[in-house]
Amino acid sequence: MLEANNITVSYDSRDAVSGVSLRTVAGQIVAIIGPNGAGKSTLLRALNGTVRPAQGTVLLDGRSIDSYARRTVARRIAVVAQEADLRFPVTVFEFVLAGRYAWSKAGTWGWENDLDVEVTQKVLAETELVEFETRLMNELSGGERQRAVLARALATEAGVLLLDEPTANLDIAHQASMLRLVRKRSDDRRTAAVVVTHDANLAAQFADRVMLMKHGRAIADGPPQEILTADLMRNVFDLEILVDAHPISGAPRITPVL
């Protein structure tokens, strides 16, 4: 599994992340919550090996992530970034099929095989995109496009999913469907997921664990009920926050007091 041990990441001598540890667990979803600039996305980029920590280590199955070829990492860790900006006409099928790149038997060239096509078709069905497969990406709505980005990550069949604000810019129906898909993947395949999100209420409902971040540091880490408390949230967001129980799910419900 993937773990960050006491990592510090610096940009221009400023620490974006300082001394954070995070361990993914198979089948568990961890939500990272914190104000803008808290270092959440940077932590995600470090977990994926995109940025190198100045201190501490990021280990994938016990070995430093830098010691793997990128293709190997891509087979184990998939990233869902915020919406892609496409300048060429690419079909939804092609876009999702790109998730199979790291599995190519022929190295970095050649063509996708039958298995790649089969996995792509399955993922398109899972994400309800089959009817769009021959459409061009830029003809889709924002919600559909973001679902295609998730589909591409699922097509990698990686055991760890890293999602950077996957539900930003989506309406509540699409937010729910995105997170249901991630939850389903975690339950079905014991996939570990780390989700950076601004939506504490959604996190309270779908996450197994929540980590609060502020100024590059992890303030608290644990089950949603223990972490999403009025005291901790007030401390992290510098704002009076009311926490009660969701009437149906019983999960913490967070309401800023304005």
Next chain:
Amino acid sequence: MNLSTTKRVGHTTLSRTVLVCGLLLVALFLVLLLALVIGSQQLPIRGSLCALTAGSNCALSSEERAILFDIRLPRILLAGVVGMCLAAAGAAYQALLRNPLAEPYLLGVSNGAAVGTMAALVFFGTFEWSRPVLAFAGAATATFVVYRLGRGRTGATPERLILAGVIVTTFLSSAIVFITTVMDATRIRSFTFWLLGDLSGTTGGLLSAAFGAAAIGVVALSLNARSLNLLMLGERDAFDLGVEVTRVRLIVFAAASLLVGASVASSGSVGYVGLVVPHLVRLSFGSDNRLVIPAAAVAGAAFVIVADTLARTLIAPRELPVGAITALIGAPLFVYLLKR
């Protein structure tokens, strides 16, 4: 199968690529044959075909034979090689820089190669080989500079990259003016002509060197086409999906510079080929670079052969530079792409 509508097929396959490239090769062959017999002096088709297939007793006068083999054939082959180089390089730049407007001529890469070629002519005139080598060096340097200038703090935007290309182009144009000024006056006119693309006056050695470079470049790009497909979606995405971005970028820049260097060293700067051809290929067959790069190479060869045939027949017996024809077709298309 109606090829023009198959863009809507979910994804591109090897068999489709082979089919498309095969059909384009047939078209290229026909264009090549036509270009051989058309000109200020028409050649008899049957006699020419007979002579080309190494037949004896062909109905061709010795003067016609000389036109066919000594003038037209090398020139048309060179046109083909130049078109192949520029179209494949254009397709690669567009994918790598994620910019449908990227093109060797507009990015200043062609001018970089031109400065290299002119420097070779002025300083190492006796070594024919210094031309392609310095052209490659010039193209590679210009590519690097444009790439760096085009990346701002917020990343590369298409507009910023084109502006960087304009800056590099104008800077290098002054360098070209400087070199032409110190040159002796008798050579200036032929240089001006060459700068706009001149396909006459090639030698067997240069032609085969250009062909070799074209083959290496197109093969290198095609082998990295699957990685380019991912880079086209964004460098970060490509990295996340397993592409060794730095390595692929280096190979593609080197291969594209080699292609531009080979073409400029042998024919000057023919503009817009790298813009027009990949665009039409993508419009017809989709954006998969595994198809786009080889198909653009073949279609580019045909395109420049046609443009050159127009250049030498429109106001025959006088000739236009082939670059004037390609720009006449390409510039309006650029405006259209920019407005989209």
